[in-house]
Structure formats: C-alpha cells, structure tokens
Amino acid sequence: xxxxxxxxxxCADPAALxxxxxxxxxxxxxGPPGNFESWEQALDAMGVPPEHRNDASAVVDPEGSRPxxxxxxxxxxxxxxxxxxxxVRAAPGLxxxxxxxxxxxxxxxxxxxxxxxxxxxxxxPPLGAGHLVMVDPEGNEFCLD
Numbered sequence: 462x463x464x465x466x467x468x469x470x471x472c473a474d475p476a477a478l479x480x481x482x483x484x485x486x487x488x489x490x491x492g493p494p495g496n497f498e499s500w501e502q503a504l505d506a507m508g509v510p511p512e513h514r515n516d517a518s519a520v521v522d523p524e525g526s527r528p529x530x531x532x533x534x535x536x537x538x539x540x541x542x543x544x545x546x547x548x549v550r551a552a553p554g555l556x557x558x559x560x561x562x563x564x565x566x567x568x569x570x571x572x573x574x575x576x577x578x579x580x581x582x583x584x585x586p587p588l589g590a591g592h593l594v595m596v597d598p599e600g601n602e603f604c605l606d
Contacts, residue, residue: 466528467519467528467529467530467531468528468529468530468531468547469530469531469532469533470482470530470531470532470533470599470601471533471535471539472532472533472534472535472599472601473534473535473538473599474515474534474598474599475515475516475517475518475532475533475534476515476518476532477575477598478518478532478597478598478599479518479519479520479530479532481574481575481576481597481598482520482530482532482597483520484571484574485549485571485574485576485597485603486520486522486527486530486549487522487523488520488521488522488523488527488530489520489521489523490518490519490520491518491519491520491521491529500514501514515534516533516534517531517532517533517534518531518532519531519532520532539599539600539601542602543601543602546601546602546603546604547603547604548592548603548604548605548606549567549603549604549605549606550606551563551564551567551605551606552564552567552605552606556584556590557584557591560584560590560591561581561583561584561591564591564592564593564605564606565593567605568593568595568605571595571605574598575597575598576595576596576597576598577595577596578593578594578595579594579595579596579602580593580594581593581594582594590606592604592605592606593605
C-alpha cells in the first residue's frame with residue numbers, strides 16, 4: 462500500500478526556514494486552514510498565544526506532486542551532521558563545466574537567501590557528476606546536484 466509522506470525539520474525558527482526552503486525548491490508556504498484569509502486569523506480563532514505562533518510552518522509543492530516539508534520548533538540546537546539530507550537537482554541534464562557553472566549560479570542565489578557553501582566536489586566520471594555541499598540558514602546540510 463502506497464503512503465503519503467512529509468519531510469520534517471527540527472529547527473529554531475520554523476517560519477524563516479520554511480521561507481528558505483520554499484525559495485530553494487520552488488515551493489510555497491502552506492496556506493491557512495479552512496476559510497481563513499491568513500494564518501493570523503486562523504491562529505487567533507484557535508486561541509494560539511503569540512509566543513507559540515512560530516512553533517510550526519510548512520511548505521508545499523504548488524503542483525502537489527512533491528512531498529510536503531514541515532518545520533517544527535525544538536529547544537535544542539543542531540549538534541551533528543545530518544544522516545539524511547536533501548539533494549536539490551539544480552542542473553538536470555547538464556555535464557562537466559556547464560553543470561558546475563549552473564550549480565555555482567544556484568549556490569550564489571541560495572546564499573543570498575541565507576545558505577552557506579561548504580564545499581565543491583568536481584566531476585569524476587563515470588559515476589561522479591560533480592556537486593556542491595551547502596547548509597541552510599540553520600546548518601542543515603544539503604547538496605546542489
């Protein structure tokens with residue numbers, strides 16, 4: 462039986478991290494439930510106090526085909542390297558110098574939104590096409606592939 466799934470991030474600032482990943486993946490912040498025009502209206506109606514209004518956020522694929530990303534506030538900071546990470550497919554169909562140039566361009570774009578570049582892995586045919594290692598604004602590793 463096939464199951465739906467989402468990817469969950471523990472973080473300090475769910476709204477900011479959701480905005481980053483929406484930009485990185487071409488997603489959008491998930492809209493409020495029901496007939497509410499804004500999240501503020503929905504949270505007011507639910508009785509959520511101001512200090513808990515950034516406890517969670519989510520982003521969704523506007524086309525509805527890719528998994529939802531959910532961001533939840535946790536008290537502890539990130540401590541070790543991720544064992545699972547997201548590969549952002551930023552250069553599909555490109556090879557060699559053209560591929561690496563496209564990855565570098567995307568790295569610059571995401572750096573303007575708070576990402577940090579950690580390293581570059583040059584193409585090593587036949588299996589290694591080359592990629593860049595990055596971290597999001599809260600230090601979660603991801604690759605531009």
